[in-house]
Amino acid sequence: MDTFVVGTDGSPGAEAAIRKLIELAGGSGASVHLVSAYPGKSTLERLGMTARQDTIDMRGVAMDVLARDERRFEEAGFTVEAHAREGDPAQTLIDVAAENHADLIAVGTHGTTGLKRFSLGSVASKLTHSANASLLIVRDD
Numbered sequence: 001m002d003t004f005v006v007g008t009d010g011s012p013g014a015e016a017a018i019r020k021l022i023e024l025a026g027g028s029g030a031s032v033h034l035v036s037a038y039p040g041k042s043t044l045e046r047l048g049m050t051a052r053q054d055t056i057d058m059r060g061v062a063m064d065v066l067a068r069d070e071r072r073f074e075e076a077g078f079t080v081e082a083h084a085r086e087g088d089p090a091q092t093l094i095d096v097a098a099e100n101h102a103d104l105i106a107v108g109t110h111g112t113t114g115l116k117r118f119s120l121g122s123v124a125s126k127l128t129h130s131a132n133a134s135l136l137i138v139r140d141d
Contacts, residue, residue, distance in 0.1 A: 001103040005033045010065040012140040013108025020138045021106045026076040035083045036062035037092035090126035097133045106136040
């Protein structure tokens with residue numbers, strides 16, 4: 001295995017996945033495609049029909065998260081390419097993995113269960129059903 005895709009959003013689960021991948025493959029010289037997906041504007045926001053006045057640069061937030069994690073991977077001996085993309089996190093990870101012929105997708109999970117997981121979905125759950133690459137799912141506990 002020499003090409004990994006890692007999803008990050010700065011959460012404890014993402015941090016756990018990063019630590020685990022560094023532990024397992026650090027110093028190997030492998031390539032890491034570090035991915036942070038962010039939500040796009042809602043239809044109402046695009047049309048200017050919302051009461052929301054303040055704008056948050058979600059791409060900027062994603063880039064900040066990527067910069068911090070990119071440095072950690074480089075210090076551990078990986079070659080890193082960062083990807084900040086608008087869209088669904090699971091689909092974005094799948095797309096980056098396919099584009100780069102990744103051997104493994106690594107993500108964290110916080111163990112959401114029951115109705116909350118069913119209603120919100122889970123990146124890890126979506127990946128288990130749709131990803132073509134192998135998966136490393138790391139709990140943050």
